[in-house]
Amino acid sequence: MDFYVAAxxxxxxxxxxxxxxxxxxxxxxxxxxxxDGSYTLGAVITAVxxxxxxxxxxxxxxxxxxxxxxxxxxxxxxxxxxxxALLAGILVMTALYSVNLVxxxxxxxxxxxxxxxxxxxxxxxxxxxxxxxxxxxxxAILFLVMSxxxxxxxxxxxxxxxxxxxxxxxQGVNTSRMKVYGLAxxxxxxxxxxxxxxxxQGFTDINMxxxxxxxGLGAVIIGDTAINFxxxxxxxxxxxxxxxxxxxxxxxxxxxxxxxxxxxxxxLTTSLLVLFIVALPRMGGILQLSRR
Amino acid sequence: MLDLQHIxxxxxxxxxxxxxxxxxxxxxxxxxxxxxxxxxNGSGKSTLLNxxxxxxxxxxxxxxxxxxxxxxxxxYRRSQCVxxxxxxxxxxxxxxxxxxxxxxxxxxxxxxxxxxLGMDRTFTQIVRDKVSTLGMGLEDKLAQPMxxxxxxQRQALTLLMTVMTDVDVLLLDEPSAALDPRxxxxxxxxxxxxxxxxxxxxxxxxxxxxxxxxxGTRLIQMESGRVVRDYNQQAKSELGHADVVSWFDYxx
Numbered sequence: 382m383d384f385y386v387a388a389x390x391x392x393x394x395x396x397x398x399x400x401x402x403x404x405x406x407x408x409x410x411x412x413x414x415x416x417d418g419s420y421t422l423g424a425v426i427t428a429v430x431x432x433x434x435x436x437x438x439x440x441x442x443x444x445x446x447x448x449x450x451x452x453x454x455x456x457x458x459x460x461x462x463x464x465x466a467l468l469a470g471i472l473v474m475t476a477l478y479s480v481n482l483v484x485x486x487x488x489x490x491x492x493x494x495x496x497x498x499x500x501x502x503x504x505x506x507x508x509x510x511x512x513x514x515x516x517x518x519x520x521a522i523l524f525l526v527m528s529x530x531x532x533x534x535x536x537x538x539x540x541x542x543x544x545x546x547x548x549x550x551x552q553g554v555n556t557s558r559m560k561v562y563g564l565a566x567x568x569x570x571x572x573x574x575x576x577x578x579x580x581x582q583g584f585t586d587i588n589m590x591x592x593x594x595x596x597g598l599g600a601v602i603i604g605d606t607a608i609n610f611x612x613x614x615x616x617x618x619x620x621x622x623x624x625x626x627x628x629x630x631x632x633x634x635x636x637x638x639x640x641x642x643x644x645x646x647x648x649l650t651t652s653l654l655v656l657f658i659v660a661l662p663r664m665g666g667i668l669q670l671s672r673r
Numbered sequence: 674m675l676d677l678q679h680i681x682x683x684x685x686x687x688x689x690x691x692x693x694x695x696x697x698x699x700x701x702x703x704x705x706x707x708x709x710x711x712x713x714n715g716s717g718k719s720t721l722l723n724x725x726x727x728x729x730x731x732x733x734x735x736x737x738x739x740x741x742x743x744x745x746x747x748x749y750r751r752s753q754c755v756x757x758x759x760x761x762x763x764x765x766x767x768x769x770x771x772x773x774x775x776x777x778x779x780x781x782x783x784x785x786x787x788x789x790l791g792m793d794r795t796f797t798q799i800v801r802d803k804v805s806t807l808g809m810g811l812e813d814k815l816a817q818p819m820x821x822x823x824x825x826q827r828q829a830l831t832l833l834m835t836v837m838t839d840v841d842v843l844l845l846d847e848p849s850a851a852l853d854p855r856x857x858x859x860x861x862x863x864x865x866x867x868x869x870x871x872x873x874x875x876x877x878x879x880x881x882x883x884x885x886x887x888x889g890t891r892l893i894q895m896e897s898g899r900v901v902r903d904y905n906q907q908a909k910s911e912l913g914h915a916d917v918v919s920w921f922d923y924x925x
Contacts, residue, residue, distance in 0.1 A: 534786040537774045544767040550749045551726075551757055551765070552778040554786065614771070614818065 388635035392628040393516040394577040399627045401570030402597040409543040414470035418477030419451040421590035423572025424579035425481045437498040448572025452564035460557035488587040497580040528617035599655040600627035675702040680734035694720040696898035712895035727751040756835035757844040765831030768820030776800045779834035825856025845877040
């Protein structure tokens with residue numbers, strides 16, 4: 382049972398990340414690979430901040446700022462130099478690997494014994510329940526802030542930017558600047574996830590971000606499938622679907638590990654799972670084709 | 674009102690494909706005038722429209738609006754005073770947003786989009802009243818995504834969106850070209866009504882000679898990047914269909 386509780390906690394740590402990816406991939410239609418780097422950046426900033434004696438809240442905000450900076454870099458490369466977003470993201474992600482290594486000073490750092498964001502909350506006896514409560518509160522705040530943001534005039538302009546650029550430029554919006562804001566918010570959220578995950582697992586590792594964009598994407602696609610299936614139109618309900626998606630995704634992964642999939646094959650399993658989820662809506666067509 | 678002085682635009686300078694799209698055009702649009710622009714493909718009509726909208730910048734010359742230079746302003750800054758309707762009905766509205774969201778953006782065309790909720794009951798009522806003037810029954814579908822509507826409906830709404838806030842110049846780039854004949858006529862009638870009710874300064878590009886004769890207070894023909902014919906309202910009303918068709922017959 383504890384195994385599945387851990388999976389849910391992990392899913393909730395990924396909460397900000399999937400909201401961020403939903404913003405970049407689904408709302409802005411930008412495939413943003415910076416994620417792999419900014420996730421680690423969030424964890425690295427947290428490790429360095431805690432080791433320097435900063436409070437957990439301050440380090441969390443520093444991580445958010447670091448992620449926002451990384452996202453702005455990608456967006457500026459994409460919009461100013463007109464380089465494909467995919468390439469811009471890969472460039473920044475690669476550069477961040479060195480940045481992270483220099484900041485951390487080594488490739489791995491344990492975070493045990495520091496006052497992290499989960500240790501201040503001691504209502505329940507079980508530490509898992511305390512962690513879950515802290516994450517629930519954080520996700521609730523994140524959900525309220527993001528659903529307000531996306532329903533505001535600014536948020537409508539953001540959604541229109543990803544939808545029809547000529548339309549929103551004709552309504553007086555600088556779409557290049559909008560993309561910078563969007564990717565900054567998206568990567569700040571990704572870095573927030575990195576920070577939470579580092580504190581939950583008790584260490585920061587320079588390679589912890591590898592393939593994280595795929596885990597996030599899997600969750601976003603599950604959420605998107607739910608959105609299309611339920612014909613959701615309200616943006617706040619879409620956010621709920623995406624958060625629901627990440628819990629499902631992590632539970633499926635946990636189940637796979639539970640039935641004895643080798644932990645070394647975790648990334649392979651993740652990839653195959655995402656492939657399966659992406660391919661699922663197309664399976665129907667193939668089945669019909671064979672019937673013809 | 675809108676004053677174009679010696680505008681020239683050359684594409685692909687120095688290459689084999691070099692083309693002078695607009696050549697030394699000087700043109701004034703008076704306040705409240707409705708100018709119709711005709712011309713063969715490649716005559717520079719669309720380029721001229723894009724130059725005014727700010728999608729592309731002129732090589733030489735100046736564009737002044739209310740005696741203020743605007744030729745260096747990017748399109749999203751110019752759209753505060755220049756509204757436009759695209760040929761492609763899908764471009765003028767955002768498909769995944771609701772009708773109400775689209776109108777909210779249009780209402781804020783001249784102002785910043787702050788992080789506050791602007792969709793209150795008063796705003797919804799204003800949009801409902803506006804949309805009901807179209808007589809398409811769309812006022813009950815304000816919460817529907819734009820993508821669920823037909824091209825004609827979207828083009829009509831795009832037109833209506835341009836007058837959600839003050840507008841100095843309205844650019845219509847073949848707004849009915851992609852529509853069926855009936856929707857095309859509806860959209861052109863709506864455009865005419867909106868222009869007259871709001872006393873807008875408008876510029877219509879069209880390939881449809883019927884439209885060119887029926888609407889507008891002035892008719893201009895472009896050829897090879899120049900204005901070759903310019904008729905005022907009086908002279909335009911005396912023109913017949915065959916006269917305008919003959920402008921396009923080069924081989925006789």
